[in-house]
Amino acid sequence: MLFVARRLAALSTAIAFLAICQDGAFAQKKYDTGVTDTEIKIGNIMPYSGPASAWSMVGKAEAAYFRRLNAEGGINGRKIKFISYDDGYSPPKTVEQARKLVESDEVLLIFSSLGTPTNSAIHKYMNSKKVPQLFVATGATKWDDAAEFPWTMGWIPSYQSEAQIYAKYILKSIPSPRIAVLYQNDDLGKDYLKGLKDGLGSMAQSMIVVEESYEVADPTVDAHVVKMKSLNANVFVDITGPKFAAQAIRKAAEIGWKPVHLLASVSSSTGAVIQPAGVENAQGIISVAYLMDPLDPQWRDDPNMKAFDQFLERDFPEGNRADGMVSNGYNLARTLVQVLKQCGDNLTRENVMRQAASLKDFRSGTLLPGITINTSRSDFAPLKQMQLRRFDGAKWELFGPVISGARS
Structure with a gap:
């Protein structure tokens, strides 16, 4: 009887210990609105x-x-x-x-x-x-x-960091740049524009010959592209959404305008922008990337x-x-x-x-x-690095080192 009593006491203790462990595990679960066990x-x-x-x-x-x-x-x-x-x-x-x-x-x-x-x-x-x-x-x-x-x-x-990379490229690689900027008239476009001007520094005022903005509800940006060509711009900083980026690429080709074309990464998708614009019209366009291009055989x-x-x-x-x-x-x-x-x-x-x-x-x-x-x-910017790339007529080709964009 004593042996049985001891066994029952030990079993009770084990059960109690298990219950405490389970309660502890349950207590560790902390949920806010929107979460359940499943x-x-x-x-x-x-x-x-x-x-x-x-x-x-x-x-x-x-x-x-x-x-x-x-x-x-x-x-x-x-x-x-x-x-x-x-x-x-x-x-x-x-x-x-x-x-x-x-x-x-x-x-x-x-x-x-x-x-x-x-x-x-x-x-x-x-x-x-x-x-x-x-x-x-x-x-x-x-x-x-x-x-x-x-x-x-x-x-x-950040858009500002990306645009500063374009500014550095212009200053280093393009003699006597005459820059035309086409930007979406909202926080996206203005952020890019600020980064470009910050990157160009004191040269911004003399290098930028025209700043053209458009509204997302506009049907086309063709008139802006024609105006930029008429001002003899040899650099096109294209800060547009996918629909308008494709329009700008097509229109520039149609009127025979061949500037150094720097395209915002948000609209550099081959499938959504380059192919609709015509790959033959996009040759030489420069942008940046942080993701592998699925079309790049490497x-x-x-x-x-x-x-x-x-x-x-x-x-x-x-x-x-x-x-x-x-x-x-x-x-x-x-x-x-x-x-x-x-x-x-x-x-x-x-x-x-x-x-x-x-x-x-x-x-x-x-x-x-x-x-x-x-x-x-203190750092809520998960991605800070990019690499320049150029469209070669069939695919994007990376060039230069991975760059950590400056943040303002």
């Missing part, structure tokens, strides 16, 4: 309609990646519920959709929403609500302001490119391999997954931002060699 709600806003709809391929690629992730079990057993709405690249509509995601759908965060003017419209709202506005799909410098806007973080290299046997190709074949067959927006969405989605993995079972909004600000030498998939993602509590 689901994480992620919000997203894209211009699926309107003049910037070519960029919406980013969101479509992300949705495909999350579907594959869910089919494989999700993140730590939780499936991603990706709720993506159309704003038509209209800031008032973005505000409406953001409120719907936060207040009605009750998402954990809004991820990779696209557009500088559209994200600017919800910048203060997201921070007042203390809801992460994470990996904004725009390179405006304002997203790297951890002190004033601790709930907002960008992802791609990456054919790279394991990261093979994984991307498998994703397209298996999970996103409608995605155009030549469209840079697809690879952007793929890399953005993989970066968010890394952050959520680092969160473990502490899926609070505060911890999401803490983990997003703790990325060290992370490679999201098809980043160019030598380029990694790094963040800290």
Whole structure:
């Protein structure tokens, strides 16, 4: 009887200890709105309609990646519920959709929403609500302001840094430059323009012979291109969206204008811009890159490119391999997954931002060699490195070293 009593006492102790362990494990789980043991709600806003709809391929690629992730079990057993709405690249509509995601759908965060003017419209709202506005799909410098806007973080290299690289190239490589600038009349275009002028420094006023702006609702930029040629500009800094970039390339060829053409990376997609414009018209255009070009044969046997190709074949067959927006969405989605993995079972909004600000030498998939993602509590600019590239009539060809753009 004594032996049985001792066995029962030991068993009771073990059961009690197990219960304590289980309670402790349960207590370690910390959730905010949008998270359960089986689901994480992620919000997203894209211009699926309107003049910037070519960029919406980013969101479509992300949705495909999350579907594959869910089919494989999700993140730590939780499936991603990706709720993506159309704003038509209209800031008032973005505000409406953001409120719907936060207040009605009750998402954990809004991820990779696209557009500088559209994200600017919800910048203060997201921070007042203390809801992460994470990996904004725009390179405006304002997203790297951890002190004033601790709930907002960008992802791609800043537009100002990119434009400063173009300025350095002009100063070094082009004798007697007469620069014509065509820019989108919003925060995106103005950010690029500031970076260009900062990079040119005291020479900006004498080198820039014309600054032409357009509205996203305009039907065409052809008249601007004709005017720039008439002023004998020999450098064209093209800060336009995909639709207008294709128009500008075609029109320049049509009127026989052959300047040194520097094209903003946001509109350098071969599939979305170069091919519609006519590859024969795009020869010699210069831009920058931070991702591998799927059309460049040097990456054919790279394991990261093979994984991307498998994703397209298996999970996103409608995605155009030549469209840079697809690879952007793929890399953005993989970066968010890394952050959520680092969160473990502490899926609070505060911890999401803490983990997003703790990325060290992370490679999201098809980043160019030598380029990694790094963040800290005071550095909300995940990507800071780029490499110049030139379109050779068939594909983009990298040249020069990987450059860390200056940040102002």
